[in-house]
Amino acid sequence: MHLIAPTLVGNEHARQYLRLLIERETARGSFLFVGPEGVGKRAVARAFGRALQCAATPDRRPCGTCGLCRAWNHGTNPDALIVRRAADHAAIRLEQIRPTANGTTPAQDTVHRRLQLRSVVGPRQVVIIEDADRLNDAAASALLKTLEEPRGDTILILTTSALDAVPRTVRSRCTLVYFHRVPTAVIRDALRLERRLTTPERELIASLADGRPDIAHDLAHSPERLAGELDAFATLLRTLQGSTQRPFGLSEAVLPTDRKASGPVATATFRRLALIVHDVLMVTTGAPSLIRLKRFRVALERLAAGLPEQPLHQLADFVSTLPALLDQNVSPKNILDRFTNQFAAHAHPR
Numbered sequence: 001m002h003l004i005a006p007t008l009v010g011n012e013h014a015r016q017y018l019r020l021l022i023e024r025e026t027a028r029g030s031f032l033f034v035g036p037e038g039v040g041k042r043a044v045a046r047a048f049g050r051a052l053q054c055a056a057t058p059d060r061r062p063c064g065t066c067g068l069c070r071a072w073n074h075g076t077n078p079d080a081l082i083v084r085r086a087a088d089h090a091a092i093r094l095e096q097i098r099p100t101a102n103g104t105t106p107a108q109d110t111v112h113r114r115l116q117l118r119s120v121v122g123p124r125q126v127v128i129i130e131d132a133d134r135l136n137d138a139a140a141s142a143l144l145k146t147l148e149e150p151r152g153d154t155i156l157i158l159t160t161s162a163l164d165a166v167p168r169t170v171r172s173r174c175t176l177v178y179f180h181r182v183p184t185a186v187i188r189d190a191l192r193l194e195r196r197l198t199t200p201e202r203e204l205i206a207s208l209a210d211g212r213p214d215i216a217h218d219l220a221h222s223p224e225r226l227a228g229e230l231d232a233f234a235t236l237l238r239t240l241q242g243s244t245q246r247p248f249g250l251s252e253a254v255l256p257t258d259r260k261a262s263g264p265v266a267t268a269t270f271r272r273l274a275l276i277v278h279d280v281l282m283v284t285t286g287a288p289s290l291i292r293l294k295r296f297r298v299a300l301e302r303l304a305a306g307l308p309e310q311p312l313h314q315l316a317d318f319v320s321t322l323p324a325l326l327d328q329n330v331s332p333k334n335i336l337d338r339f340t341n342q343f344a345a346h347a348h349p350r
Helices: 012-024 041-053 067-073 111-116 137-148 184-193 199-209 213-221 223-241 249-254 259-284 294-304 309-319 322-327 332-346
Strands: 030-034 080-083 125-129 154-160 175-178
Touching: 012 041, 012 175, 030 041, 041 067, 041 080, 041 125, 041 154, 041 213, 080 111, 111 125, 111 137, 111 154, 184 199, 184 213, 199 213, 199 223, 213 223, 223 249, 223 259, 223 294, 249 259, 249 332, 259 294, 259 309, 259 322, 259 332, 309 332, 322 332
Parallel strands: 030 154, 030 175, 080 125, 125 154
Antiparallel strands: none
């Protein structure tokens, strides 16, 4: 697959495997793309889907210029369906997998109905289901028959950032393709294509992305988003500094009043906290050259001065579990309060 999307950076092992399937024309059945949020799974899924339908020769797919590729880019390909959780629902529902009597999803936009149809303009039907860990029980059950007996001209591509949350019956019927965080240097090199960015800006964005090309792409193309990201880190550092006096300050500082909007904000906050804890640990262990948030070095050193090394290792382990707590329906406020209390328990009051 050619590098036709800015988020197709790194994870060459996964892309090479998919490229070989395209060139040998041996892609069959269902795939489950597994990896952390923001590492490019969705971008690769779309590129793979385009390549499966592209009219170019196998070694040039996806070409990005044929009618089928352009239809993908404009969201008008009649042989492609992308299924995702609705913003106002916690899960992917049964009505999105098969038509239901009271469902609001049009029948032609359900997975079952789409895969019953013969392709209209391309060689096959492609369905992408994003965040398959969000399938509710009824939706997962309805999907099983399709996964067990896929028609030869149909391909399903599922993505997830939480493999354990995908029903075992679903993941056992898919070919798993793993994605990982991308080295900062690789992201920084990819950002050289953004001519308008200065070298310090590329370095900053690559560090803030923390191995996630999707985030690097967003920050590189939105000065407002970059400014907001820096403000968010500054707020977290400032709030953690005062955590011994305000043990609930973190959730109060970052979470919106609208509970429905709390989940995405909390997820971004967990990512930032992991980066902060990493950098504080680097300072504490005498490796300040390895910190990623170099712009905030003074604030990081101030935090590190009040934290012994061993509890920081425990805190690093704990912060890695925060996304899983959110998947278990623990409220974002409770999760952040737990983190703040653990942090404050080890910090020296000032």
